[in-house]
Amino acid sequence: MNSYHVTLTRQGRAVTSASDEIVLARLREIVGDEHVLIDPEKVEPYAQDAVKEKFPPEAVVLPRDADEIAAILRLANERRFPVTARGGGVGYTGGAVPVDGGIVIGTDRMNRIKEIHADDLYVITEPGVTTYALQQAVEAHNLFYPPDPSSYKNSFIGGNIAENAGGIRSAKYGVTKHYVLGLEVVTPTGEIARVGGLTSKNVVGFDLTGLICGSEGMLGIITEATLRLLPLPEATATVRATFRTMTEACACVPRFNRARVTPVAIEVLDRNAIRAVESEFAFGFGEDAGALLLVAVDGHADEVERASRVVEEVVKDGGGFDVLRSGNREEEEKLWDVRRALSPAIKKFGTMKFNEDVVVPRSRVPELIEQVVEIGKRHETFVVNFGHAGDGNIHVNFMCDRDDPDAMRRARAAVRDTFAVSVNLGGTISGEHGIGYVKAPYLDMALGASTIDMMRRIKQALDPNGILNPGKMFV
Ligand SMILES: Cc1cc2nc3c(=O)[nH]c(=O)nc-3n(C[C@H](O)[C@H](O)[C@H](O)COP(=O)(O)OP(=O)(O)OC[C@H]3O[C@@H](n4cnc5c(N)ncnc54)[C@H](O)[C@@H]3O)c2cc1C
Structure with a gap:
């Protein structure tokens, strides 16, 4: 031994x-x-x-x-x-x-994709498969698993379900929970339970599949997942446009729907985000670029051609300039380079990034950004905002030096103020990253006492000895 x-x-x-x-x-x-x-x-x-x-x-x-x-x-x-x-x-x-x-x-060793059922549109997988590996495996059968967190090359399906992960395709396809048909779960006391099933329609008993999705590893350990699939869209295209203001850029979002287009992704970058990528990678954005939209559409090739032209018209009518529309996959990839450049670009603004993922009703995004910029000024902390304008989920990044206690204190105060603003605008403190221990002190800003009590009682009933993932969610 x-x-x-x-x-x-x-x-x-x-x-x-x-x-x-x-x-x-x-x-x-x-x-x-x-x-x-x-x-x-x-x-x-x-x-x-x-x-x-x-x-x-x-x-x-x-x-x-x-x-x-x-x-x-x-x-x-x-x-x-x-x-x-x-x-x-x-x-x-x-x-x-x-x-x-x-x-x-x-769960590293539990990494087998067990079955792919093309006719019934589902896949059965172990939890240790990466999101990317699952996507690749089903795409080989012309099938599509839409949830796509940016961490997809490293995140596991089990972690995605436990966090109810979202991604840029959420604007059209929703989040992980919309694709979970059934689960095998080991309860905190060590029983093996099956919840849900193989079918998308299933209303037998409580929705325990829904309860496990987003439960952050506190109510059970997922050992197998049955995930809903869609037919793989034939084509995609992207339109990129810059705007003078966030208000102009975000005003386009409902106009796409009014023009009967549902974009698969609508990503927005604010002025600081554009300046950051510009200073690092020289994309050629001018000083007048106060916001940037990336809008992707997918579907049948003819429909993609039509929809991307509609998107192009909408952004131009809405004040967009330097508008680019991809004509093929290579051009599309190039248009997304600016989004991929963000994470490396903002590193120079601090060794510590408070990366929050607040969410508001999508029409309130411009107000959110305006108030967050004010919060950054008030707490003397550089802030970069970008994210999913299509579903109102914005990544607010307060940057500071990890070794500077005063800067860290100011950034934390800015985070708290940002949560308060998000809740006031009708949103909440997390759209996709969850609570864990990091956001536990803020839970009561988003949920009322009776809701938190209900959650505590569920936890207590399933895990009477507090064995599974203690120290999370509740302080
Ligand atoms: C660069 C980067 C980009 C990101 N982009 C996104 C994004 O676009 N969208 C998004 O939603 N998130 C994003 N995230 C956050 C993160 O990747 C997601 O929350 C992801 O789902 C975590 O998966 P994981 O496998 O790494 O989980 P882990 O970090 O390993 O675990 C997360 C939680 O899940 C629990 N858990 C893990 N496996 C199981 C299991 N089998 N059963 C029960 N509980 C389990 C853990 O206990 C923990 O509470 C990003 C993170 C990074 C670093």
Whole structure:
């Protein structure tokens, strides 16, 4: 037995080292010696997510199936140590990190796509498949899985479901929960349950599939997912336009629908975002570019041609200038370069990025941006805004220096003010990144006491010993 000393803790209470040895021995029995990691360098990659704050797990366990996960959770309830599930580890709210100690269950080995049913339009997959791998696999059958978080090359399907991930295609296709037909879930107390099924119509019992979607690994560990598919659209095209103001750019959004076009994506960049990419990559945007829209359409080739021309007319009528419309896939890719350039471009504005993902009714986006720019000025913090104008979900990025405590304090104050503004405008504090531990202190800005109480009671009923992912959502 490895003599490395670990202390499996539960909310600050240490389990005796004799128990540790017993726990480790039992974990090794369940998953095999080589799938229990305790060496610091092997555990290290599981210590953080995209928030980049480190909480090293006391052990990482890499099970192969639902039976092994159920056995681990039963052991955790018997010995009372915390368990945190992890997908690709690219969450933005610390959901996958063990803030309260204990073990991390990595789903890396559960990476098989089990069945693709073209006629019935569904795929059955394990949770450790990346979003990208799933998309590629179904596209080979001319099928389409629309949810597309920008982290798609690294995020896992299990993490997408647990966070109810969105993406740029949400404007037309919605978010992950709209594609989850059924799940196999291991409950926090170690039972294996099946919720939902294979069909898109299914109203038998409570909607437990809906409950698990977005539950951030706190109500069960997803071990299999049945996901709804669509026929793969034949073609796509994109129109890019700059505007003098955000108000002008955002006013186009409802006009696309009035012209009977539903764009697959409507992305917007504000003035600071344009300046950032311009200074780093010299796209050629002038000083008069105060906002930028990227609008994509998809469907049958003839329809895409028609719809992209309608989009072009709408943006021109709406005050858009330097309007470009893609004629083929290569040109389309080039138009999206500006969006891809954003993340690297804004790095120079600070070592710390408070990347918030607030959401408001889409007609209120210009007001949101206006007020966020004021908040940035008030707290002397540089802010870059961009995101999904089609569904009102805006990425507000307050930039500062991680080693400057005063700048960090000002940025945090700016974040709180931004949440207040979003709620006041009829929106909420997160459109896609979730709560985790990072946004837990702000939950009561978005939800009333009785709603939070209902959530606590569901958690308590399913996880009476508080084993699964403690320290998240509720403070
Ligand atoms: C560059 C970048 C771009 C991003 N873009 C987007 C975007 O466009 N849209 C968007 O929505 N998000 C985006 N995100 C956030 C993030 O990628 C998503 O939240 C994603 O769904 C996380 O998946 P993951 O596999 O990395 O989950 P992890 O970070 O590993 O885990 C996230 C949560 O899911 C739980 N979990 C993981 N697997 C399971 C399981 N099998 N069963 C139960 N619970 C589980 C964890 O406990 C944790 O609470 C982005 C992140 C980055 C870094």
